Every structure is written in C-alpha cells, then in structure tokens.
Amino acid sequence: MQQELHALEANGTWSLETLPDGKKPLGCKWVYKIKHNSDGTIERYKVRLVILENHKKEGVDYTETFAPVVKVVTVGLVLAVAATKKWELHQMDVHNAFLHGDLHEYVYMKLPPGFHASQPNHVCKLKKSLYGLKQAPRCWFAKLSSALINFGFRQSGCDHSLFTLLVHGVQMMVLVYVDDLIICGNDSAAIQRFKEYLSKFFHMKDLGHLKYFLGVEVARNSSGIFLCQHKYALDIIQEAGLLGAQPVAAPLEQNHQLGLATGRYIDQPDRYQRLVGRLVYLCFTIPELSYCVHTLSQFMQKPREEHWNAAIRIVRYLKGSLGQGILLKSTSDFQLHGWCDSDWAGCPLTRRSTTGWMVFLGHSPISWKTKKQHTVSRSSAEAEYRSMATTCCELK
Known part of the structure; x- marks a missing residue:
C-alpha cells in the first residue's frame, strides 16, 4: 500500500490544497486483488486506490467517458495474420495505467487511508485520472493513442483499438485492451525500439512473447498458433x-x-x-x-x-473437452471465407428464425456467431437469404 502511495506521489497524481467553497470532496478506498498465472499460481498481489464517485453528476463533474477496447474478432484476425506471416508476438502491461491520463475537470478527493500529510485539513486536487473516475478510461486511452500516433502508428477506422505501422518495409500492429498491449511485426529490432519508446512515457512491464492474454492461453509451434x-x-x-x-x-x-x-x-x-x-x-x-x-x-x-x-x-x-481450442494455421492464405446457415421459425414463442455464421481467414476461424433474426421469415428460403446477408455484412 505504501509502495502504491509513493507511485501516486511520484506521478504527480494530486496536489494538496484547501477545499474551495461549494465543492465537496469525494471519498476513496483501497482495493486488493491477487493476479494469477495461466497455471493458477500467484503472479503478484495488486492494490489500487479507488475513488468513490457516487456523489458525482454527469454533465457537471464529468462529460465524456467512453473508451474503446479491442474487438474479439480483431484479436483473432491479427493473430491469424501473425501465424501466417510468421511474425513475432509480444505482450506488454502498463503499471497504474489510469494514473497516466490527464484530467481536465476539477476533482477533489479526501486524503487516502494511510496517507500522512503535513497539512491534514487539506484535500487532494487531482491532476491525473484515478481508478474509479468515470472518465479515467477515456483519459488513459487518449494519452496512449497520442503516444502511438507520435511514433508513427495509424489508428484503424474499423477498430479504434488497433494501430498499424508501415515504414520502410517495417510492419507492426498493436492491439490495446485497457492496459494490456499485444505487439506483432516482422522486425524484432523495430519491436524492441518501440518497447523502449513506450517505457520512456509510461511505467511498462515487458512480458516477452505472448503466452497468456485476458484468460486465453497462447501456444505456438510450426503448425500455427493455438488458443x-x-x-x-x-x-x-x-x-x-x-x-x-x-x-x-x-x-x-x-x-x-x-x-x-x-x-x-x-x-x-x-x-x-x-x-x-x-x-x-x-x-x-x-x-x-x-x-x-x-x-x-x-x-x-x-x-x-x-x-x-x-x-x-x-x-x-x-x-470432457478440457484443452480444446482453435488453431490458427501457419499455412493459411489471406482469402476470407464465410459459411452460414439458418433454421426456419425455430423459436416456439416468436416463430423467428436463428442465423449461424462462421468466417475463416484461409483455414483459420476468426469470427462466428449465433443470433435470432429480427423479423419473421415467411419461408425457409427467406430465412437463408437473411442469414447470407448478415454473413456478407461481417465479411465486408
């Protein structure tokens, strides 16, 4: 806990000031969590100072809060490309990610438990975003996006959490899920330079080659990437x-x-x-x-x-199927293939049909879904056409 407090102070997260008239300071508390490895062993103990926002009002204390995270289909697509092109896959983690975001609103917080201030009657005026703030994810993503774009990356219009780089034959892609980053590319030296660049701006942890991401175990051999x-x-x-x-x-x-x-x-x-x-x-x-x-x-x-x-x-x-997963083959091509099917009036309550589709990049499955159709189809042919239309939208 004291280590976390030192990190907050070193980051310049707040300054001690007298509470202005008409302002009400927000409370805060410590949250503890154990982070595990893929085999269930303990990786480390985590502690976070979280602000309590139950007294904040939208439009007064904060405005924009949305921050994107990478889509599942984008993760599958990038890993499939990396498997086919034999690109390296690396992973990095950002320590105290939300503390790096720049805060533009005036937010005051009570002194944290365990924090001994020289001026106990003062409050903390936040300069950086903090865990628990509704706008914290947006502030952090804006800060990270700016750093990536300054390095030369371009933000994808299809998925704003995907960043691509193509300079002098060097190809790199970065996937962002809050404070977890997947980095892949065709040049190991360029990947290392990018890691060093990020470490200058943020407190990064280099996790090496991608092995475990958001509860998904990643194994790689000559056949491809197994998830x-x-x-x-x-x-x-x-x-x-x-x-x-x-x-x-x-x-x-x-x-x-x-x-x-x-x-x-x-x-x-x-x-x-x-x-x-x-x-x-x-x-x-x-x-x-x-x-x-x-x-x-x-x-x-x-x-x-x-x-x-x-x-x-x-x-x-x-x-009976533990260890089952999907294989993104290294011998795939880059042709998209779609498969779809539909029943007819399968729902006994609404008589709506159900669509199922699956999309492959070469021989690697990257996207699939089962969904009830929005309207009632008058024939099985109509239900199939609706299914094909949905699949074509996914392929596009």
Missing part, C-alpha cells in the same frame, strides 16, 4: 462443483424445448446469470458453444429448472 482457455474452463467446472461429474458428448440435447419450459423458477437466478455470462466468454475459443449460449441467454431474467439443468449440461460437456 485455449483451459484454466478458465476448469474454474467454471470447479465453481459449479462438477469436478467429479460424468462428461457428456454434446453440450445441448437435440430437439430441446427450452423455450416452452414450465418448471419452477430457480431460487438463485444470479447463479444462472453468472454461469451463462462466463460461458459467453468461453465461446472465444470454443465456437460450438455459440448456439447453446445464445439459447440460454434468452432466459436470464427468470430462468427455470430446465434452463439451469441445460447450463449444467454444458459444464459437463466442458469436463
């Missing part, structure tokens, strides 16, 4: 208490009637909501769960026993 969420899936199984359960061959029963379920409502819907929410993220490396999760997500507000049993069945399926 897996083994630890994440194991955590889901353990949380559900099904480590000793019998696996099943399919995640969902055929010809299910979950839309017409009549069982009693479960007592703890938040357990169902949490489980389905975690399964949504697991679809990043297990595409066949897409339809199952799409179906279960329709009953988040009032899940019944049949819906809970179906969710548990998916967990049992995971028990």
Whole structure:
C-alpha cells in the first residue's frame, strides 16, 4: 500500500490544497486483488486506490467517458495474420495505467487511508485520472493513442483499438485492451525500439512473447498458433462443483424445448446469470458453444429448472473437452471465407428464425456467431437469404 502511495506521489497524481467553497470532496478506498498465472499460481498481489464517485453528476463533474477496447474478432484476425506471416508476438502491461491520463475537470478527493500529510485539513486536487473516475478510461486511452500516433502508428477506422505501422518495409500492429498491449511485426529490432519508446512515457512491464492474454492461453509451434482457455474452463467446472461429474458428448440435447419450459423458477437466478455470462466468454475459443449460449441467454431474467439443468449440461460437456481450442494455421492464405446457415421459425414463442455464421481467414476461424433474426421469415428460403446477408455484412 505504501509502495502504491509513493507511485501516486511520484506521478504527480494530486496536489494538496484547501477545499474551495461549494465543492465537496469525494471519498476513496483501497482495493486488493491477487493476479494469477495461466497455471493458477500467484503472479503478484495488486492494490489500487479507488475513488468513490457516487456523489458525482454527469454533465457537471464529468462529460465524456467512453473508451474503446479491442474487438474479439480483431484479436483473432491479427493473430491469424501473425501465424501466417510468421511474425513475432509480444505482450506488454502498463503499471497504474489510469494514473497516466490527464484530467481536465476539477476533482477533489479526501486524503487516502494511510496517507500522512503535513497539512491534514487539506484535500487532494487531482491532476491525473484515478481508478474509479468515470472518465479515467477515456483519459488513459487518449494519452496512449497520442503516444502511438507520435511514433508513427495509424489508428484503424474499423477498430479504434488497433494501430498499424508501415515504414520502410517495417510492419507492426498493436492491439490495446485497457492496459494490456499485444505487439506483432516482422522486425524484432523495430519491436524492441518501440518497447523502449513506450517505457520512456509510461511505467511498462515487458512480458516477452505472448503466452497468456485476458484468460486465453497462447501456444505456438510450426503448425500455427493455438488458443485455449483451459484454466478458465476448469474454474467454471470447479465453481459449479462438477469436478467429479460424468462428461457428456454434446453440450445441448437435440430437439430441446427450452423455450416452452414450465418448471419452477430457480431460487438463485444470479447463479444462472453468472454461469451463462462466463460461458459467453468461453465461446472465444470454443465456437460450438455459440448456439447453446445464445439459447440460454434468452432466459436470464427468470430462468427455470430446465434452463439451469441445460447450463449444467454444458459444464459437463466442458469436463470432457478440457484443452480444446482453435488453431490458427501457419499455412493459411489471406482469402476470407464465410459459411452460414439458418433454421426456419425455430423459436416456439416468436416463430423467428436463428442465423449461424462462421468466417475463416484461409483455414483459420476468426469470427462466428449465433443470433435470432429480427423479423419473421415467411419461408425457409427467406430465412437463408437473411442469414447470407448478415454473413456478407461481417465479411465486408
């Protein structure tokens, strides 16, 4: 905690001043967290000073707050390109990322717990953004974007968290997810220069070659790049208490009637909501769960026993498929291929059809989705055409 306080002071996060008339200082507290490695071991203990914003008013104390994060499909696309072109993949982490953002509003905060000031009657006037501020993510992303653009990167118009560089034969791409950066390129010396450049502006941690990113394990060999969420899936199984359960061959029963379920409502819907929410993220490396999760997500507000049993069945399926993932092949070409399908009036409640599509870059899957169509199709041909239209939009 004292180390974090020293970092805040060294960064010039605040200055001690007398509280102006008409202003009310915000409270703050310490938040503690343990960060784990991909194998479950403890990497480090983290502590953050978080400001309490429950008294702030939109339009008065802050205005713009939005900050983008990289899209899942962009991550898959960049990794597929890196696998095919044999580019290096590196990862960096920014320490205290939100503390680097420049704050343009007047924000006053009470003295942090454990902070011994020479003027105890004063308050902290924030000069930099702080964790808990609604505008903090935007301030940080603006600061990082400016640094990347000054180095020579161009911000993508399709995904604002993707930055590309092409100078004198050197090609580099950077993906930004808050304070995590994926760096890939065809020149290792240029990548090293870029890392040194970032370290001059921010407190960076070089994590070396990409191995673990946002709960996704990354393994690489001559065949390509393999993405897996083994630890994440194991955590889901353990949380559900099904480590000793019998696996099943399919995640969902055929010809299910979950839309017409009549069982009693479960007592703890938040357990169902949490489980389905975690399964949504697991679809990043297990595409066949897409339809199952799409179906279960329709009953988040009032899940019944049949819906809970179906969710548990998916967990049992995971028990028998641990270590499963997707392979981004190194022998792929750069041709986009799309596949789509649709049922007809499959929803028993609305009679709307369900679209499923998958997009490949060469032989590497990069995007997939299952979604109910917005309107009722009058024939199976109409449902298929709507499915093709949706897939073409994704390809474009």
